[in-house]
Amino acid sequence: MGLFKKKTVLPKRTQHIEANLANSKIHVKNVKKIYHSAKGDTLAMDNVNLNVLENEFVCIVGPSGCGKSTLLRMVAGLDEISDGEIIIQDHSIIGPGADRGMVFQAYTLFPWMTVADNIKFGLKIRKIPNDEQDAIVDKYLKVIKLEKFRNSYPKELSGGMKQRVAIARALANSPEVLLMDEPFSALDPQTKADMQLLMRQIWQVEKPTVLFVTHDIEEAVFLSSKIYVLTSRPGTVKKEIPVYLPYDRDLSLKDTEAFIKLRKEVNSLIDHEQI
Amino acid sequence: MIKIRIRKEIEKKKYLLLAILSFVVIIALWTLASVTGAVDEIFLPNPAKVIQYYISAIQDGSLWENTRISLYRILLGFVIAVVLGIPVGILMGTFQKAEAVIRPLCEFIRYMPVPAFVPLIMVWVGIGENAKITVIFIGTFFQLVLMVADDALSVPDDLINAGYTLGTTTPMTIFKIIIPAMLPRLMETLRMMIGWAWTYLVSAELVAANSGLGYTILKSQRFLATDAIFGGIILIGILGLITDRIFAFLNKKLFPWAEGGH
Ligand SMILES: Nc1ncnc2c1ncn2[C@@H]1O[C@H](COP(=O)(O)OP(=O)(O)OP(=O)(O)O)[C@@H](O)[C@H]1O
Ligand SMILES: [Mg+2]
Numbered sequence: 001m002g003l004f005k006k007k008t009v010l011p012k013r014t015q016h017i018e019a020n021l022a023n024s025k026i027h028v029k030n031v032k033k034i035y036h037s038a039k040g041d042t043l044a045m046d047n048v049n050l051n052v053l054e055n056e057f058v059c060i061v062g063p064s065g066c067g068k069s070t071l072l073r074m075v076a077g078l079d080e081i082s083d084g085e086i087i088i089q090d091h092s093i094i095g096p097g098a099d100r101g102m103v104f105q106a107y108t109l110f111p112w113m114t115v116a117d118n119i120k121f122g123l124k125i126r127k128i129p130n131d132e133q134d135a136i137v138d139k140y141l142k143v144i145k146l147e148k149f150r151n152s153y154p155k156e157l158s159g160g161m162k163q164r165v166a167i168a169r170a171l172a173n174s175p176e177v178l179l180m181d182e183p184f185s186a187l188d189p190q191t192k193a194d195m196q197l198l199m200r201q202i203w204q205v206e207k208p209t210v211l212f213v214t215h216d217i218e219e220a221v222f223l224s225s226k227i228y229v230l231t232s233r234p235g236t237v238k239k240e241i242p243v244y245l246p247y248d249r250d251l252s253l254k255d256t257e258a259f260i261k262l263r264k265e266v267n268s269l270i271d272h273e274q275i
Numbered sequence: 276m277i278k279i280r281i282r283k284e285i286e287k288k289k290y291l292l293l294a295i296l297s298f299v300v301i302i303a304l305w306t307l308a309s310v311t312g313a314v315d316e317i318f319l320p321n322p323a324k325v326i327q328y329y330i331s332a333i334q335d336g337s338l339w340e341n342t343r344i345s346l347y348r349i350l351l352g353f354v355i356a357v358v359l360g361i362p363v364g365i366l367m368g369t370f371q372k373a374e375a376v377i378r379p380l381c382e383f384i385r386y387m388p389v390p391a392f393v394p395l396i397m398v399w400v401g402i403g404e405n406a407k408i409t410v411i412f413i414g415t416f417f418q419l420v421l422m423v424a425d426d427a428l429s430v431p432d433d434l435i436n437a438g439y440t441l442g443t444t445t446p447m448t449i450f451k452i453i454i455p456a457m458l459p460r461l462m463e464t465l466r467m468m469i470g471w472a473w474t475y476l477v478s479a480e481l482v483a484a485n486s487g488l489g490y491t492i493l494k495s496q497r498f499l500a501t502d503a504i505f506g507g508i509i510l511i512g513i514l515g516l517i518t519d520r521i522f523a524f525l526n527k528k529l530f531p532w533a534e535g536g537h
Contacts, residue, residue: 076436076439076440077439078436078439078440095439096436096439096440097439097440097442098440098441098442100440101440101441102436102437102440104433104436104437106431106433108431108433108434108436108437110434110437110452110455110456111456111532111533111534112455112456112458112530112532113532121438121441122441122442125441125442125443125447125451126442153531153532154532155532155533155534166437169441170440170441173441173442175440179440
């Protein structure tokens with residue numbers, strides 16, 4: 001973990017202070033989503049409002065089926081918005097673009113490309129000069145600690161490694177915002193914890209603006225600077241919770257009183273289905 | 276205790292041995308049935324006679340000549356079907372509007388019996404080489420389009436979405452994501468289609484032909500020359516198997532990255 005040993009000079013209190021409050025990166029305004037199907041219309045989300053500031057790590061939690069993935073896909077421009085508006089930086093989104101990188105729950109590395117070529121994909125598309133491409137690839141291979149796998153094909157990697165490459169591929173493209181939809185939910189608990197730590201460390205150093213969907217409350221509290229809790233379908237924002245926890249985090253944080261208290265608080269806000 | 280496990284892998288050697296064994300057993304049964312006279316020679320020729328037929332056909336050069344012309348017809352019909360069918364199939368598997376136009380048509384035509392088209396084809400393109408090539412083309416094209424479309428549709432949505440979020444435009448997504456992602460399956464499709472092309476050979480050579488392996492079989496029918504019929508059928512089988520193996524080999528060499536491959 002030597003790579004992340006506090007090179008950055010950042011205030012050590014809460015990340016809330018670091019975020020430039022005037023600078024909204026993602027602004028979701030009165031968004032509604034209706035799915036039309038043969039069986040009729042489904043109101044998946046209604047009246048969703050949220051704000052992600054520059055350099056913030058924001059998590060969205062909520063019961064299954066409340067529309068977390070839908071919301072993220074709308075921000076990515078992959079799903080249409082039925083009503084309302086989503087503003088990235090200062091423009092309303094109309095479709096997908098390289099300004100919004102995404103890491104998916106399913107493994108989405110391009111299987112015919114090596115790890116390095118996967119990371120390079122977005123840079124090639126954007127016609128970044130070759131030597132710059134190589135430098136960026138080197139940098140991110142180091143960040144995800146997979147230098148040795150530069151020339152491996154995705155089928156030779158474990159699930160956790162694949163997701164690390166997917167994160168590197170998205171970050172290498174230097175998007176305005178990074179969208180993540182339950183990227184660690186298919187991993188075993190040990191790998192998942194390692195990935196959470198890595199993700200937090202990457203964020204502490206690189207400071208990307210992240211919108212992260214999960215249904216794992218512990219994960220949300222550990223990673224984020226702010227949590228939005230959604231209600232069950234039709235999903236809408238139930239509560240916005242700032243996460244006042246130390247800036248430098250490692251896995252031992254999960255055992256602290258403050259962490260457990262916050263985790264319980266968030267948990268109590270989630271609608272539980274009657275089974 | 277479960278001794279025979281489902282999908283248990285066996286050694287390559289064992290696999291090959293069993294494959295050869297199945298041929299040996301069939302040839303042995305065949306020899307037995309004809310040598311003992313259990314089955315009349317008109318129904319089942321003596322293997323020795325089939326071999327004799329091969330020898331004489333090699334000696335007078337007709338075997339090579341017929342193989343050459345049949346190969347030419349199959350390859351040309353197949354290549355035209357592939358060159359036209361792949362873009363149409365990809366279009367259909369990528370845009371639903373194209374699918375709505377193409378799929379019902381293809382599904383409709385592919386159930387039509389190809390041999391029944393033969394008289395029509397003679398009227399349309401004459402009785403020359405074009406007619407034979409057209410039969411192979413019609414036999415494979417519509418099926419090919421449908422299968423290529425399925426190959427394109429099999430590319431996971433999230434792979435395409437990953438491309439979009441990395442900045443691809445729609446044409447880039449087709450050429451840089453959908454096509455490379457579907458290639459291994461596409462090659463499998465071509466492997467199956469060349470097999471189909473071989474099965475249409477006899478139909479193709481129904482058309483005023485005076486050469487070719489299919490024609491030889493049809494001609495031998497008239498004289499009840501069962502040894503020549505058997506010889507022709509077996510030769511087509513062998514050639515089909517060879518083309519199939521070539522495709523399988525290429526697949527393995529070209530796409531080492533493909534998941535699930537051995
Ligand atoms: N293509 C679709 N057609 C119709 N309804 C859909 C479609 N996609 C999603 N929905 C519905 O919209 C709602 C929100 O789905 P979504 O996948 O966004 O939920 P989620 O919060 O991500 O759930 P999970 O935690 O299980 O991933 C669900 O109730 C789902 O049934
Ligand atoms: Mg989801």
